[in-house]
Amino acid sequence: MMFIDPHAHMISRVTDDYEAMAKAGVVAVIEPAFWLGQPRTHVATYMDYLSSIIGFERFRAGQFGIRHYCTIGLNSKEANNEELAEAVMEILPQFALKEGVVAIGEIGYDEQTDLEDKYFRAQLELAKELDLPVMIHTPHRDKKRGTSRSMDVCIEHGMDPSKIVVDHNNEETVREVLDRGFWAAFSIYPSTKMGNSRMVDILAEYGAERIMVDSACDWGISEPLGVAKTAALALERGIPEENVRLVCYQNALDAYGQSGQMKEDDWLNPPPVDQRGLYEGNSVLRGGREPVIDDNADKHTLNKLIIE
Amino acid sequence: MNTTTSTGFLDALLKDRLPTDQYDWLQSRMKLLNNEDSLRDIHITFGLIPRRLGREDLSVTAEESATAESLVHGWKLSGWSIDMTARILLLCNIAHQTNRDFAALFKSMCQTADLGESISLYRGTALYPQSDELDKQIGEGLRTNIRAVFEAIAHDNPYPARHFSELRWNHMVLKALFVDSTLHPIHGLDERSNPELARILCDYAHERWSASRPVTPELWRCVGPHATGSMVDDLQRAAESQNSLEQQGAILALCACSDPKAQAILRNYPEKARAVANGELSWDSIAQQIDQRG
Numbered sequence: 001m002m003f004i005d006p007h008a009h010m011i012s013r014v015t016d017d018y019e020a021m022a023k024a025g026v027v028a029v030i031e032p033a034f035w036l037g038q039p040r041t042h043v044a045t046y047m048d049y050l051s052s053i054i055g056f057e058r059f060r061a062g063q064f065g066i067r068h069y070c071t072i073g074l075n076s077k078e079a080n081n082e083e084l085a086e087a088v089m090e091i092l093p094q095f096a097l098k099e100g101v102v103a104i105g106e107i108g109y110d111e112q113t114d115l116e117d118k119y120f121r122a123q124l125e126l127a128k129e130l131d132l133p134v135m136i137h138t139p140h141r142d143k144k145r146g147t148s149r150s151m152d153v154c155i156e157h158g159m160d161p162s163k164i165v166v167d168h169n170n171e172e173t174v175r176e177v178l179d180r181g182f183w184a185a186f187s188i189y190p191s192t193k194m195g196n197s198r199m200v201d202i203l204a205e206y207g208a209e210r211i212m213v214d215s216a217c218d219w220g221i222s223e224p225l226g227v228a229k230t231a232a233l234a235l236e237r238g239i240p241e242e243n244v245r246l247v248c249y250q251n252a253l254d255a256y257g258q259s260g261q262m263k264e265d266d267w268l269n270p271p272p273v274d275q276r277g278l279y280e281g282n283s284v285l286r287g288g289r290e291p292v293i294d295d296n297a298d299k300h301t302l303n304k305l306i307i308e
Numbered sequence: 309m310n311t312t313t314s315t316g317f318l319d320a321l322l323k324d325r326l327p328t329d330q331y332d333w334l335q336s337r338m339k340l341l342n343n344e345d346s347l348r349d350i351h352i353t354f355g356l357i358p359r360r361l362g363r364e365d366l367s368v369t370a371e372e373s374a375t376a377e378s379l380v381h382g383w384k385l386s387g388w389s390i391d392m393t394a395r396i397l398l399l400c401n402i403a404h405q406t407n408r409d410f411a412a413l414f415k416s417m418c419q420t421a422d423l424g425e426s427i428s429l430y431r432g433t434a435l436y437p438q439s440d441e442l443d444k445q446i447g448e449g450l451r452t453n454i455r456a457v458f459e460a461i462a463h464d465n466p467y468p469a470r471h472f473s474e475l476r477w478n479h480m481v482l483k484a485l486f487v488d489s490t491l492h493p494i495h496g497l498d499e500r501s502n503p504e505l506a507r508i509l510c511d512y513a514h515e516r517w518s519a520s521r522p523v524t525p526e527l528w529r530c531v532g533p534h535a536t537g538s539m540v541d542d543l544q545r546a547a548e549s550q551n552s553l554e555q556q557g558a559i560l561a562l563c564a565c566s567d568p569k570a571q572a573i574l575r576n577y578p579e580k581a582r583a584v585a586n587g588e589l590s591w592d593s594i595a596q597q598i599d600q601r602g
Binding site: 047050051054055056058059093094095097098099100260271278 | 348351352355356358359363419420421422423424425426453454456
């Protein structure tokens with residue numbers, strides 16, 4: 001089965017993760033622009049970060065046969081540094097039209113301050129101007145109210161809910177998000193967000209329409225195989241295969257494909273220009289199970305001592 | 309249409325291929341270059357080009373290839389796409405039709421470019437007005453880890469042979485080997501070979517041999533004409549390789565070497581030497597085998 005991980009901060013991950021994801025069937029990832037753990041203090045470092053996720057990270061993923069897309073935006077945490085935020089807002093239009101940018105995001109609220117609100121709204125307007133989908137980060141604290149408020153503001157700005165993915169949902173938020181016509185994404189992230197067992201229960205209750213699963217893997221203790229493991233668990237527990245395909249692949253493609261920047265052909269039938277060194281092709285798609293010599297099983301133990 | 313300049317020729321290539329509405333859109337965007345808010349327009353046009361015009365291969369005719377060569381010696385359009393051509397046309401128009409500091413704009417565009425943009429920016433380097441500032445940025449481009457971007461400068465591009473210092477030239481050739489690229493598409497490879505490069509490449513071959521890694525046969529192409537002393541011994545070692553391609557490369561290099569010792573070694577390979585003499589074995593035949601191997 002092919003998977004898309006529509007929320008993965010690959011810039012913080014190592015090559016082993018790419019290898020494991022490709023092997024598990026991940027054909028595409030979406031890297032939302034976010035906070036790096038260490039706050040940025042200058043717009044120039046923010047620009048270099050955006051250039052990285054547009055450029056080198058996309059290339060790096062391609063070497064593992066994974067297509068890499070990203071979203072561009074000013075995150076809610078750094079929106080609180082007004083001087084930085086103003087400067088970032090000025091350079092965003094220069095980045096939002098780059099190849100593979102599938103949305104403005106991840107944007108929204110963290111502490112729900114006035115500055116967060118100001119820049120959230122400004123970026124919704126930018127998304128409208130450039131006709132791009134939006135990825136919304138819902139807050140960890142005061143989540144339920146923060147999620148409702150995010151959607152209220154979107155409606156207030158005349159946004160179409162079918163172009164907006166509300167991310168990091170849980171049992172408490174999902175009903176309202178689906179009822180209001182937005183896409184509901186779930187991050188399978190140990191300890192702080194969703195576990196995949198709970199996720200399967202949600203799939204059993206709500207079905208697959210407008211629901212998608214992501215890993216949100218980043219620099220914290222997180223799981224780059226979140227999507228693939230959830231799919232396996234869901235199948236094991238009797239969720240229909242078509243529903244698993246929808247929430248672990250198709251819905252993400254439909255939602256972010258509205259940008260015009262993400263097509264199934266990108267990985268199934270890549271254009272010649274990309275085959276000249278930018279995308280190596282996916283081993284899962286290249287005739288499936290090429291005999292994988294399981295050299296890598298011992299990679300992180302001292303059982304295999306030879307490094308060549 | 310004026311096809312006596314490279315800019316006019318790029319325009320003609322696009323006009324011949326694009327549907328009228330797409331070509332008209334491009335023309336209308338070109339008219340914005342001298343507006344007050346032109347910098348924003350330039351960035352947006354540059355970003356929109358692949359979305360509006362597509363990314364198909366340019367697929368040039370033999371006649372068009374000949375025109376490119378006649379305009380700029382060494383300019384090859386193999387691997388050019390529609391969007392790349394349009395972006396380079398945009399850059400040429402900015403350079404020739406506006407008062408903008410072209411090198412400064414080029415630098416800032418390189419700094420925020422996505423992969424497709426980077427490749428386009430560097431592919432066109434031989435067509436832009438030359439300056440020290442532009443040259444510095446091209447040196448920066450050469451430092452990339454992304455092979456496709458490196459090759460936009462190094463392959464089928466007349467710029468390096470014409471403008472690079474010996475130090476940068478040698479570095480580029482060596483880096484091509486390090487990033488698993490090929491040497492034969494480098495324009496001016498034979499003309500710009502030099503004794504220092506030959507020495508560097510022999511040292512590199514020794515590193516590869518020590519690590520039991522293969523040595524590309526192309527490497528010897530830059531060594532042959534300059535080989536003396538121990539470098540001839542290196543050619544002999546490569547000629548004794550079990551790998552047929554490596555051996556072919558070494559034989560060709562020995563044929564290009566004027567050292568008497570080289571001629572003595574060649575007497576051990578009479579058939580191969582004959583194949584070189586009658587043209588069956590050449591750097592082109594090796595290039596073909598390498599390209600087929602992928």
